Amino acid sequence: MNEYENPQAAVAATSIAPDLDCDVLVVGGGINGCGIARDLAGRGWRVVLCEKDDLASHTSSSSTKLIHGGLRYLEYYEFSLVRKALQEREVLLKSAPHIMWPLRFVMPHDPSMRPAWMVRIGLFMYDHLARREVLPGSRGVDLRTHAAGAPLKKSYRRGFVYSDGWVDDARLVVLNAMDARAKGAQVLTRTRCVGAQRGADGWTATLDGPQGERKVRARAVVNAAGPWAEAFLRGVAQSAKGETLATKSLRLVKGSHIVVPRLFEHDHAYIFQNPDKRIIFAIPYQQDFTLIGTTDVEISKDDPGAAKISQDEIDYLCTQASRYFEKPIVPADVVWTYSGVRPLLDDASGDPSAVTRDYLLEANATAAPLLSVWGGKITTFRKLAEDAADEVGKMLGQDRSQRPAWTGGAFLTGGDLSTWIGAPKRPDDDFERFVGAVQTRYSWLEARLARRLARAYGARVDTVLGDAQSMSDLGEEVAPGLHARELQYLRNEEWAVSAEDVLWRRSKLGLRYTPAQREQVEAWLRHHA
Numbered sequence: 001m002n003e004y005e006n007p008q009a010a011v012a013a014t015s016i017a018p019d020l021d022c023d024v025l026v027v028g029g030g031i032n033g034c035g036i037a038r039d040l041a042g043r044g045w046r047v048v049l050c051e052k053d054d055l056a057s058h059t060s061s062s063s064t065k066l067i068h069g070g071l072r073y074l075e076y077y078e079f080s081l082v083r084k085a086l087q088e089r090e091v092l093l094k095s096a097p098h099i100m101w102p103l104r105f106v107m108p109h110d111p112s113m114r115p116a117w118m119v120r121i122g123l124f125m126y127d128h129l130a131r132r133e134v135l136p137g138s139r140g141v142d143l144r145t146h147a148a149g150a151p152l153k154k155s156y157r158r159g160f161v162y163s164d165g166w167v168d169d170a171r172l173v174v175l176n177a178m179d180a181r182a183k184g185a186q187v188l189t190r191t192r193c194v195g196a197q198r199g200a201d202g203w204t205a206t207l208d209g210p211q212g213e214r215k216v217r218a219r220a221v222v223n224a225a226g227p228w229a230e231a232f233l234r235g236v237a238q239s240a241k242g243e244t245l246a247t248k249s250l251r252l253v254k255g256s257h258i259v260v261p262r263l264f265e266h267d268h269a270y271i272f273q274n275p276d277k278r279i280i281f282a283i284p285y286q287q288d289f290t291l292i293g294t295t296d297v298e299i300s301k302d303d304p305g306a307a308k309i310s311q312d313e314i315d316y317l318c319t320q321a322s323r324y325f326e327k328p329i330v331p332a333d334v335v336w337t338y339s340g341v342r343p344l345l346d347d348a349s350g351d352p353s354a355v356t357r358d359y360l361l362e363a364n365a366t367a368a369p370l371l372s373v374w375g376g377k378i379t380t381f382r383k384l385a386e387d388a389a390d391e392v393g394k395m396l397g398q399d400r401s402q403r404p405a406w407t408g409g410a411f412l413t414g415g416d417l418s419t420w421i422g423a424p425k426r427p428d429d430d431f432e433r434f435v436g437a438v439q440t441r442y443s444w445l446e447a448r449l450a451r452r453l454a455r456a457y458g459a460r461v462d463t464v465l466g467d468a469q470s471m472s473d474l475g476e477e478v479a480p481g482l483h484a485r486e487l488q489y490l491r492n493e494e495w496a497v498s499a500e501d502v503l504w505r506r507s508k509l510g511l512r513y514t515p516a517q518r519e520q521v522e523a524w525l526r527h528h529a
């Protein structure tokens with residue numbers, strides 16, 4: 001029996017939870033918190049990260065999952081954001097080719113939206129704002145002959161194709177947390193920062209987690225609480241003199257996605273222009289599905305964690321996608337939905353789509369250092385983390401020359417495939433060669449499972465499989481294609497505790513399981529906690 005099953009054990013644990021001492025306490029286990037913890041730990045700082053729920057349980061698992069410059073931001077003249085994001089695309093693709101890959105996007109031309117010359121100028125800028133080695137440039141296509149034209153209405157005859165990247169956002173967060181831990185950081189999930197008292201030369205924070213409350217002494221605090229970043233400064237962090245630490249305001253903008261059974265056979269994604277000037281994407285998803293999103297709905301700051309798709313959003317996404325696909329998409333087609341909340345810095349734009357997606361780091365060194373992260377994109381997380389670690393270092397008296405940046409050419413956990421396939425060449429080809437190598441080494445592994453494990457774990461696949469020499473060595477098949485050995489790995493190495501952690505974040509197996517099969521996974525995890 002463990003402490004969850006035996007409340008008295010939990011009480012006992014409360015009284016023995018030891019205090020922690022570190023250089024930097026990072027609050028928030030989304031992409032920004034985990035990216036910053038990784039960067040700081042790699043520079044030799046002693047780091048503790050706390051996340052009140054599971055890693056990536058909020059915005060960072062609810063994105064459209066694009067590594068993109070953001071074509072539409074060009075219309076808002078956000079050239080510096082687009083350039084920064086475009087520059088990051090290839091850096092990221094090389095760092096973890098198992099969870100990120102290049103994706104070609106097709107934009108059917110609709111003269112009633114933007115004229116062709118305007119689209120061409122936008123794509124020319126998109127191609128040239130940053131250097132590309134891997135991603136091909138844009139071009140026009142004839143949708144009457146191109147495979148991407150087949151599922152569309154026949155009135156769409158011309159289109160444009162351009163490149164961006166795809167990322168498994170929730171796994172990206174976990175890989176950052178694992179790398180942070182490998183470099184010495186302590187990562188505490190299901191641990192909420194409930195108080196942080198600022199002194200002249202340090203912070204004393206109270207963390208509330210599975211083992212009860214514990215104190216952390218930290219020289220600096222990083223507020224990477226995403227949609228809760230403003231609330232953290234207003235209600236959790238306390239200055240010595242009692243004045244407010246909040247200087248900025250967030251706008252919380254919900255974005256929702258729907259998942260439907262696969263709408264097309266080819267591997268391109270679509271970007272569709274809507275009459276309201278917004279765009280939506282339709283993206284190949286998890287082999288058998290299509291992901292459609294997103295929306296922009298401003299919400300109140302009361303409870304960002306409770307954001308859910310509304311019927312209006314479902315109708316909107318179905319209607320907009322049906323303007324392009326020959327076969328209409330109806331709400332009854334929807335097999336899954338998810339919603340996330342963009343923590344956007346309030347720049348006084350009226351339209352939520354127009355609020356800047358760029359990030360701002362706010363350093364406050366009037367007493368013990370505090371760094372707050374405002375806004376950001378998955379795409380720019382590495383650069384954001386690098387800038388944040390520079391700032392924190394400066395405030396702690398050791399700048400970049402003493403603790404240099406290091407993530408630009410570094411792999412993420414499982415991303416270095418060289419022991420399997422030799423020196424990397426192109427991330428997309430490298431991954432296919434890697435799958436071949438996995439299938440050769442584990443010839444007994446079912447092909448579909450080999451590919452899924454290669455995608456999820458990259459070079460760590462041999463740690464997951466361990467000494468297994470046959471399918472039966474993988475242990476009980478808890479749900480179709482999910483064996484005890486993988487669950488043990490997720491529990492021991494990736495902080496997975498519940499079926500939701502496993503089925504909707506570490507993987508998307510939830511899409512394929514019945515409620516009874518999901519319950520089997522929950523029961524296994526409960527039993528083996």
Ligand SMILES: Cc1cc2nc3c(=O)[nH]c(=O)nc-3n(C[C@H](O)[C@H](O)[C@H](O)COP(=O)(O)OP(=O)(O)OC[C@H]3O[C@@H](n4cnc5c(N)ncnc54)[C@H](O)[C@@H]3O)c2cc1C
Pocket residue numbers: 027028029030031032033050051052053054055056057058059060061062063064065066067068191192193194224225226227228232236253254255256294295339340341342343375376377378379380
């Ligand atoms: C619909 C949508 C689509 C998007 N699409 C893309 C895209 O395609 N490409 C792209 O690059 N970006 C995209 N983004 C943006 C991107 O997802 C976000 O910028 C990013 O995930 C924000 O990460 P974060 O770490 O700041 O926030 P979060 O992921 O929300 O992490 C903050 C964490 O802090 C924790 N926390 C809060 N308070 C406390 C506390 N007191 N103690 C402990 N923990 C606490 C929360 O539980 C949370 O997990 C999209 C966003 C949305 C909403």
